Amino acid sequence: MVCQRYYELISQRLDGELSEDEQQELESHLAVCPSCRALAQQLSGLHEDFSDLEEVPAPEGFAQGVMDRIRMEETKKVIPLFRRPQFKAAAGLAACLVLCAGLYGAGQLDLPGQNVTAQSGGTAAASQPQDALPQYKGSEETISADSEAEPAVPELSGYSFAEAEEGTGDSTTSEIPVPRVYGSDSPSWLYSEAENSLPQQPKEEEHADRIQLPEDVTDGQPVQNDQGDELPEAAENAPGSTTEVTGVNVGQENEVRSFQNEQCLSVTYGATPQAPSAVILGSVQSLTDYLAAFPEDDLSVLSQAYDETYFTSGCLLAVLVETESGSSSVVIQEDGLSAGQVVLEENRPQAGTCDMAAWLIVAEVGTEFTDGEELEVSVVTP
Amino acid sequence: MSDQDLVARARAGDQEAFARLAEENQNRVYSLALRLVGDREEAADLAQEAFLKAWQGLKSFQGESSFATWIYRLTTNVCIDYLRRQKRRQGVETAVSLDDEDSGWAEPADWDQDPQRKLEQSERGRALARAMEQLPDHQRRALVLREISGLSYQEIGQALELDLGTVKSRIARARLALRKILLLDGNFSEAAPSNPTNEKK
Numbered sequence: 001m002v003c004q005r006y007y008e009l010i011s012q013r014l015d016g017e018l019s020e021d022e023q024q025e026l027e028s029h030l031a032v033c034p035s036c037r038a039l040a041q042q043l044s045g046l047h048e049d050f051s052d053l054e055e056v057p058a059p060e061g062f063a064q065g066v067m068d069r070i071r072m073e074e075t076k077k078v079i080p081l082f083r084r085p086q087f088k089a090a091a092g093l094a095a096c097l098v099l100c101a102g103l104y105g106a107g108q109l110d111l112p113g114q115n116v117t118a119q120s121g122g123t124a125a126a127s128q129p130q131d132a133l134p135q136y137k138g139s140e141e142t143i144s145a146d147s148e149a150e151p152a153v154p155e156l157s158g159y160s161f162a163e164a165e166e167g168t169g170d171s172t173t174s175e176i177p178v179p180r181v182y183g184s185d186s187p188s189w190l191y192s193e194a195e196n197s198l199p200q201q202p203k204e205e206e207h208a209d210r211i212q213l214p215e216d217v218t219d220g221q222p223v224q225n226d227q228g229d230e231l232p233e234a235a236e237n238a239p240g241s242t243t244e245v246t247g248v249n250v251g252q253e254n255e256v257r258s259f260q261n262e263q264c265l266s267v268t269y270g271a272t273p274q275a276p277s278a279v280i281l282g283s284v285q286s287l288t289d290y291l292a293a294f295p296e297d298d299l300s301v302l303s304q305a306y307d308e309t310y311f312t313s314g315c316l317l318a319v320l321v322e323t324e325s326g327s328s329s330v331v332i333q334e335d336g337l338s339a340g341q342v343v344l345e346e347n348r349p350q351a352g353t354c355d356m357a358a359w360l361i362v363a364e365v366g367t368e369f370t371d372g373e374e375l376e377v378s379v380v381t382p
Numbered sequence: 383m384s385d386q387d388l389v390a391r392a393r394a395g396d397q398e399a400f401a402r403l404a405e406e407n408q409n410r411v412y413s414l415a416l417r418l419v420g421d422r423e424e425a426a427d428l429a430q431e432a433f434l435k436a437w438q439g440l441k442s443f444q445g446e447s448s449f450a451t452w453i454y455r456l457t458t459n460v461c462i463d464y465l466r467r468q469k470r471r472q473g474v475e476t477a478v479s480l481d482d483e484d485s486g487w488a489e490p491a492d493w494d495q496d497p498q499r500k501l502e503q504s505e506r507g508r509a510l511a512r513a514m515e516q517l518p519d520h521q522r523r524a525l526v527l528r529e530i531s532g533l534s535y536q537e538i539g540q541a542l543e544l545d546l547g548t549v550k551s552r553i554a555r556a557r558l559a560l561r562k563i564l565l566l567d568g569n570f571s572e573a574a575p576s577n578p579t580n581e582k583k
Contacts, residue, residue, distance in 0.1 A: 008550055011554035012550055015534075039561075042561055047529070049510050052506055053514070054510070055409040057412075058411070059412070063404040067400070067401050069433075070433075283444065284444055284446070308443060308455070309456060309459055312438060
C-alpha cells in the first residue's frame, strides 16, 4: 500500500519528531489522501486520550509497603550490625587495640595518656543521663584509678558491651547508639548489607546514615575525634572505648574510594584562579552553580549527562587543575581517591608544548561523599 | 496541604508527609510500572522501589518539576533498569521484535464508519486502558515511554536499546494496533473524524 509510509510519519508528527522535509512530504500527501487524513485525526484523538488514560489501582497496602521499606532501610543499618560476624570480629579487633593501648599505658604509668583520654570521655558521659548502663560508670572509675591490673578492664567492658547489646537490639532499635561507633566513614565491609554490595561500591546507605544522624547525637559536647566525626555514644558509655574508636578510625583516612566514568575537559586557562581544587557536587543545583564559573567553556555535556535522577544515587567529583603544558594528560590516579583527598597523575610528554592549560576532571562517585565537600588535591608526575 | 508542602516536610524527615505523597501518587506510579513491565507483582515491587529512591533522593530534588513528574521519572528509570536486566538474562531480544517488524501494518480500515463521539472522558480512558492491555509487550512499552513517561524517540531508543528507525515504526505500529483494537471493540467513536476538536489538528 502506497500510504503505509505515511502511517509512520503521521505517528511521528504527533510526537513532534518530524523533520521539515518529512513534514512537507506528509502535508502534501494528506492534502490529496482523505483516508490518511482520517487516520491522522483518529490517531490524534488517541494521542489526546492518553491524558485520560485510566489508572490501575495500586494493590492493597501499597503505600504502607513503601513506608515499611523506608523504615527497614532506615533501621537496617542500625540494628543488624550487632548480629554480623564482621562486627564481632571488629569488636574483637578493637578489644585487642584497647588491650595493647592499655598495656602501653600501664607501661608508662608516669604519663598515662590513654587513661586521661578515657577519663575525659567518661566525664563527658557522666554529665549526660546514662541510666541504662550503670556498670560502665563503675568501670570508668576503675580505669581512672591507676591500678596495674586495670588494662584488662576496658577490653572486657568494651567487648561485653557489644555482646550485651546484641540481646536487646530488637526492641530498642532507635535508641541504640552503638553503630555510630563506626561513623559514616567506616570501611564498607562493616556494612554487610543484605544486597551483598561489593566493598568500595558507592553506597547510598552510608550516605543516608550520615545525613540522618540526629543533630543532638553529641548533645553539644566536645566529643569529636580528629576527623570531625561525631564520636559515638559508645565512647561515652564504655570507658576505654575512646581508644577503640581511634583505633578503628586509623585505617579510614586512607580508605580508597571508587570512581568511574572519568572525563577530562579542557577549560579556559587563566579563568581558573581556584585551581587546584576538588569538590563534591551532590545535586543538579551544585553542578549548575559549579559550571557557572566557566562562562567561556561549553560544558553542556555535563549538565546534560547528570540530572536529578543521577544525583539520587551518586555524586560527582569535580577536580580543577592547571598544567604547564597543554599536551599533558591528567587523570585521577588509580586508587587515588580517598576520603578527603584525591591524587592526580600528570603524564607530561617529553616534547610537550609549553602552553599553560587548565583541566576540569569529572568523575562519578558514590553518595558516601557529601555535596559541597572539598578534597585536597595533589598531582604526581610519574 | 500541597505536594510542595508535603515534599518540604518529607525532606525534613517527616515520614507521615511522605506517606501522604506515596498514597496520592501510588496509582499513577503503579500503573506506569505495570504498563512498562507487564507483571503485577514486579510492577508493585518496582513502583515501591521508585518511592524508596525518591525518599532517599529528596535531598537532591530541587523542585524544578512537580513531585509527580519526578516520581514518574524515577519510576521510568527503575523500570528501564529492570527491563534491561531482564533482557540480559534472556539474551538478545528474540523473535518478538522480528514479529513486530515483519508482521506488516495493521490495516487502517473502516474509518468511514466511525460514529460520532459519545463516550465520556472516563469511559474513553477506560477503553484505552483495556486496549493497552491487549497490545504486545514491546509495542506497549515503547508507546508508554512516549505517551506517559514523555521520553523522546532518542531516549526511548537508549532505554530499550533500539535504533531510531525501530522506535519510530514500533510506536506507529502500536498506535495503529490500539486503534484497531478500539475499532473492533466499538470504542473508537471518540476519534471520529467529524469531531471538531480534532478537526484543527
